[in-house]
Amino acid sequence: MGGGQWPRPGEISLGHHGVLFLDEFPEFGHTTLESLRQPIEDRTITVSRAHGSVTFPASFMMVAAMNPCPCGYYGDPFKECKCSSGEISRYHKRISGPLLDRIDIFVDVPHIDYEKLTEEKPGESSDKVRARVKAAHEIQLGRFQETKLNCNADMTPKEVKEFCMVEPAAQSLLRAAMKQLHLTGRAFHRILKLSRTIADLEHSDIIKTHHMAEALQYRHKEII
């Protein structure tokens, strides 16, 4: 977070405009994780110490990785999980709801079998993916030219309203999802921002139903 007698920038400020990767997410200290909440929203962090208080920029993209349970095999089709349900729920409780609410994309990375691992067919290279990401970035830069923003994740509700045009069918899908999944106001905005990015990747001006559906399926689902 930054600190010291004279406030200095910490990891999240050094990750400004970059990536903050937190491996083994639940193993981080409770206070560390909870104090990420404010900088994720504000994109800055204020460090107050006896000698003074300094605001550092902290516009980072958070990438976290975790196991589904302490032994790591909960939900695995081949290996049995040895954890009790209490242990698993304790493990998940280490990451609080408000923090989870701030994460846009939840993705399962399952075990891969021998056939897949030894497959000769090479996967898509980073260069190709980067070209698509870059194109999407350029669309965003053009969109935010008049504002101080850099990317879709930086949008505030005001900009979400301005830039996220949703087609009617997608709107009704979002309405139904909001009701059924009891999503929060913040989740609502985050889903819109995420679907905006998915639409950008397809160079689409309005958010269509399949963009919205993909954004929705990345939301957090209770594991137990």
Place this chain on the structure above:
Amino acid sequence: MEVEVDLSPGLPSFTIVGLPDKAVQEARERVRSAIRNSYYKFPNRRITVNLAPADLKKEGPAYDLPIAIGILMSSGQLNADLTHSIFLGELSLDGKLRHTHGVLPMVALARDKGLSTVFVPCDDAEEASLIDNIHIFPAESLAQLVTHLQGEVDIPEYHSELNWEQEFRPSYASDLSYVKGQEHAKRALEIAAAGRHNILMCGPPGSGKTMLARSLPSILPLLTIHSHHCRAPFSLPSLYYFPCWLGGRGAMAKAR
């Protein structure tokens, strides 16, 4: 930041005041040797150096050069009009100038304060040249700088050859194609990278979460001077105090 030097009669001594830290205190020894070894006279008088404002803590060796210049001026060995100049740099004992951290933010501040000329160590000229509308003179040593200020030798002004737009190919530790399978996770990572959204990957040990995350830098577009400059004026490199940014860490800074 201002460096004031005063020579007064009395027992020879050399004091630095204005909340200096250890590195600034040690400037006394470096400055003394550097002046002697550059064949100037170190005045045998009571020397007081004040780093203003006095209530702010001073850190690092960047004050060596201004202190040395101040001493040479107040002892009459250097006559020049330096009202619009700023000096930065660490001195070695033989009077050469060494690389100093934090040149970029200091030069940026100097320009905003309306100063027109900055003298920096040769190593830091490239870094300083990222700031426009200010004249940058790279100095090799104290002696060279003093002769330049007296008009005997001319140090050419530095013009950067650095081209931000040029093709730059960083080498990445990992490539997405190294990860077999996991197509939906790759897709999610691509979306996250495109809009800079937060992402949480969940899976059993050894399934490739860490490898996927390692490959993330390779799909992010390069940082541009635009994102440094226009949107967040130098906040990124200033944070890093620019540690040999244009050299060793080039890849990191441009490739996130």
